[in-house]
Amino acid sequence: MNENGGNGNFTRNNLIYRSTDGGNTWTNTYTGPAFQGAHRTNSGYFACMYNSPAYWRHMGWGEPAAFNHVVSYVYAASNPGNNDPGDVFYIRSTDSGVTFSAPFQLNSNTEATKGQWQPNLSVSDAGTLFATSTPCYQMHARKSNDNGVTWLADDTLSDVASPLPLQGDPGIQPLYAGDYDYGSSILTKHVTSWVDGRNPINGASQQDAFTDRELVGFAVTTTTPACNSIINTQPVDFIINLSDPVDPATVQATDFTVNNIAANSFALSNGNATITFHFNSSPVVTQGPQTMHIPANAFNRASDNQGNFEFMCDFCYAITPLQVTTTNPPVGGTFSPPAPGDYQYDVNFNQAVDPASVQTSDLTLTGNVGGSVTAVSLVNGNTTARFTVHFNFGGSVTASIGAGAITAVGCNPNAAFSLKTIMT
Ligand SMILES: [Ca+2]
Ligand SMILES: [Ca+2]
Numbered sequence: 001m002n003e004n005g006g007n008g009n010f011t012r013n014n015l016i017y018r019s020t021d022g023g024n025t026w027t028n029t030y031t032g033p034a035f036q037g038a039h040r041t042n043s044g045y046f047a048c049m050y051n052s053p054a055y056w057r058h059m060g061w062g063e064p065a066a067f068n069h070v071v072s073y074v075y076a077a078s079n080p081g082n083n084d085p086g087d088v089f090y091i092r093s094t095d096s097g098v099t100f101s102a103p104f105q106l107n108s109n110t111e112a113t114k115g116q117w118q119p120n121l122s123v124s125d126a127g128t129l130f131a132t133s134t135p136c137y138q139m140h141a142r143k144s145n146d147n148g149v150t151w152l153a154d155d156t157l158s159d160v161a162s163p164l165p166l167q168g169d170p171g172i173q174p175l176y177a178g179d180y181d182y183g184s185s186i187l188t189k190h191v192t193s194w195v196d197g198r199n200p201i202n203g204a205s206q207q208d209a210f211t212d213r214e215l216v217g218f219a220v221t222t223t224t225p226a227c228n229s230i231i232n233t234q235p236v237d238f239i240i241n242l243s244d245p246v247d248p249a250t251v252q253a254t255d256f257t258v259n260n261i262a263a264n265s266f267a268l269s270n271g272n273a274t275i276t277f278h279f280n281s282s283p284v285v286t287q288g289p290q291t292m293h294i295p296a297n298a299f300n301r302a303s304d305n306q307g308n309f310e311f312m313c314d315f316c317y318a319i320t321p322l323q324v325t326t327t328n329p330p331v332g333g334t335f336s337p338p339a340p341g342d343y344q345y346d347v348n349f350n351q352a353v354d355p356a357s358v359q360t361s362d363l364t365l366t367g368n369v370g371g372s373v374t375a376v377s378l379v380n381g382n383t384t385a386r387f388t389v390h391f392n393f394g395g396s397v398t399a400s401i402g403a404g405a406i407t408a409v410g411c412n413p414n415a416a417f418s419l420k421t422i423m424t
């Protein structure tokens with residue numbers, strides 16, 4: 001979030017940054033429209049949700065969540081039109097965080113005297129979203145069972161409405177209360193925590209931390225092969241582990257597909273919490289990404305007939321891990337003539353690589369000579385990446401390609417590569 005200087009300026013912009021290389025580099029994909037962050041007043045830099053005295057600092061930011069290239073974000077804005085100090089909004093991107101939907105107000109209470117703020121959000125591996133926020137004063141929450149397309153009704157999360165939790169400790173900053181709430185999820189539940197003032201000391205409310213959880217629902221938890229794994233075999237059996245036992249009468253072989261090919265038979269085990277789907281011949285035929293899919297409500301939980309959440313994920317079939325075989329110049333070789341100059345540096349792979357995965361930034365040069373990578377092209381049937389490198393000075397240089405910087409067959413990541421080449 002751009003807090004635009006704080007200090008009584010309550011204008012905010014939501015910012016989204018995206019990394020596609022494991023967090024090494026980040027690009028600002030989205031800067032949202034200006035809005036007024038949640039507040040009643042401020043104390044120095046920080047906006048505060050209460051005044052007289054000013055306390056509970058909160059700048060309006062919430063928490064992002066991402067699942068299957070859907071990016072979700074919750075945040076808190078005030079309403080200058082009616083002086084509502086805070087409402088909680090949800091925005092959703094279906095293009096990996098480049099564009100976002102119009103804001104959807106999550107809190108159903110619209111009394112202008114009541115603030116809703118400090119939202120947090122988590123997404124489960126089943127694509128359920130769980131958003132909580134702090135009104136005055138009971139935790140509320142809403143859940144989405146379809147990755148943010150629709151939301152169930154606003155509901156209370158904490159089991160009591162409490163007095164406002166005061167900050168009565170003279171040894172602690174007077175603004176501090178319940179900052180930085182974040183939600184998380186594991187395979188089967190969303191978890192979140194907060195402070196409230198339900199336990200007075202000497203008649204005065206004060207802050208105690210509480211936590212609660214919301215069950216995800218009936219969902220696939222793990223599989224073999226695992227989601228996003230890389231395998232070098234063509235399996236005929238796929239093991240699907242469920243959060244709860246399934247009603248066997250609702251299971252058919254056709255409930256599970258790989259690459260849109262339905263299984264031929266299935267077997268239940270683990271107290272009906274595991275289904276092994278069998279194919280007469282492997283649906284994994286060509287190297288590359290393979291998609292496993294179970295539609296929503298394909299089968300029901302035994303205990304209460306709840307249908308399953310949709311399950312869809314990829315794994316990679318690649319016979320041989322991608323790796324560098326040789327380079328030219330080779331290890332210990334020499335770029336000539338002596339620097340300064342531009343030089344050709346060929347990196348040879350053990351198989352054809354994906355052209356879209358090859359960039360100049362994939363090759364890193366380190367050493368006391370500096371150096372830069374100015375161009376790259378593919379030759380030899382896409383098995384050779386031909387880099388153009390530039391050096392101003394003589395010396396030694398180490399050329400590296402990070403693991404996964406380049407792929408083959410659409411999903412086979414290269415092993416990390418590093419070698420020392422001498423140049424003069
Ligand atoms: Ca409000
Ligand atoms: Ca079924």
Ligand SMILES: [Ca+2]
Pocket residue numbers: 356357358359362405406
């Ligand atoms: Ca790359």
